[in-house]
Amino acid sequence: MITQPHHMPERLALLSNSAADPFLTEGLLRGDEVHSGIDLAKVVEPLPEDDARWSVEPIRSLVDDAMFAFDEERTRADAWLAPRLHATLRLTRQEAADRRLWNHLALAVAPDYVVWRHLAEPSRGVAAARFQGPADRQCFSRLWWAAELFRDGPDYQPVEVACGNQDLIHTVLRKDLIDHRPTAQALVRLLKNGKVTTGREINGLSVAINAAGATVIYDAFAPDGSRDPACLRDWIDEAQTAPPVSRHVLPDGPDEDPVPEESVTALTDYFTELFETAPVRGRNKED
Known part of the structure; x- marks a missing residue:
C-alpha cells in the first residue's frame, strides 16, 4: 500500500482536472506507487495565505487517525471522518462545490487515504472518480456534503447514522x-x-x-425553519482560532436552529406509508 507523498504541501490549493490528470497513473490507482508531490505542487493555484482553513496539518492528522482506528473495517471510517472533516474544513457551499479543492486534497494531501479507503481489489484498482469525480463519488467531497446535508443545525449525530449506511450515501x-x-x-x-x-x-x-413529489411539495407539507446566514459566517470566522476537533466526541457545527420536530415527524410518518408500497426488489407482496 502506498504512503503519503514525500513532498507534503503546507496549505490546500486548487488543482484543475486537466492538471490532475497526469498524476492519476495506473500505479496510483492500483496502490503500487505515489508521486513525489514536487511536480504536482508546480501546477496548483494557491488559496489566500491569511485563511487558517487551508492549513493541511489538521486534515492530514485526521486521515492518519482514521486509518489507524478503522484499519480492520474501513467503511466505518466514513461515519467517523465525515463530521470531523466538515468541522475542520469550514466551507461555504459555493467553496465546497469547487472540485479543484477536492482534487488537491485527494491527490496532493491524502492519496494514500483514498487508496486505503477505496481499494477493494488490487487487480481492479481504485476508481479514478474517487480522486477526481462528482460530489457523491469523490472520496472527500462525498463525506463533506453528507455532513452538510444530514447535520441537524450544529448536531452531527444524524451524520454518523447516515454515513454508517453506504447505500444511503x-x-x-x-x-x-x-x-x-x-x-x-x-x-x-x-x-x-x-x-x-x-x-x-x-x-x-x-x-x-421521488415519484411522490418534489422538494417544493415536501417543503409545503413539512416546512423547514429559516436559517440565519450569520450563523454560518460566524462559524467559518471561528476557524481562525478553533482548536483541533476531538477524536472522541462529536464537534459542533454552525449554531443554526435545528429542523422543526413536527416537520420531521410528519415526513417520517409519510415515508413509512410510502415504504409499505415501495418497489423493493425481492420483497414478497405478502410482506
Whole structure:
C-alpha cells in the first residue's frame, strides 16, 4: 500500500482536472506507487495565505487517525471522518462545490487515504472518480456534503447514522430532494428505528419518494425553519482560532436552529406509508 507523498504541501490549493490528470497513473490507482508531490505542487493555484482553513496539518492528522482506528473495517471510517472533516474544513457551499479543492486534497494531501479507503481489489484498482469525480463519488467531497446535508443545525449525530449506511450515501446523496432538511432527518429517523435497513429498501424508498413529489411539495407539507446566514459566517470566522476537533466526541457545527420536530415527524410518518408500497426488489407482496 502506498504512503503519503514525500513532498507534503503546507496549505490546500486548487488543482484543475486537466492538471490532475497526469498524476492519476495506473500505479496510483492500483496502490503500487505515489508521486513525489514536487511536480504536482508546480501546477496548483494557491488559496489566500491569511485563511487558517487551508492549513493541511489538521486534515492530514485526521486521515492518519482514521486509518489507524478503522484499519480492520474501513467503511466505518466514513461515519467517523465525515463530521470531523466538515468541522475542520469550514466551507461555504459555493467553496465546497469547487472540485479543484477536492482534487488537491485527494491527490496532493491524502492519496494514500483514498487508496486505503477505496481499494477493494488490487487487480481492479481504485476508481479514478474517487480522486477526481462528482460530489457523491469523490472520496472527500462525498463525506463533506453528507455532513452538510444530514447535520441537524450544529448536531452531527444524524451524520454518523447516515454515513454508517453506504447505500444511503450512494443512493440519496446524488438527489436534489435531500437538500430539504426535514427530508434528510426523516430518512435518518427511518434508519434509526430500523424501518429501512438494506440497500434494496433504501433504493425502493428513494424511488417512491421521488415519484411522490418534489422538494417544493415536501417543503409545503413539512416546512423547514429559516436559517440565519450569520450563523454560518460566524462559524467559518471561528476557524481562525478553533482548536483541533476531538477524536472522541462529536464537534459542533454552525449554531443554526435545528429542523422543526413536527416537520420531521410528519415526513417520517409519510415515508413509512410510502415504504409499505415501495418497489423493493425481492420483497414478497405478502410482506
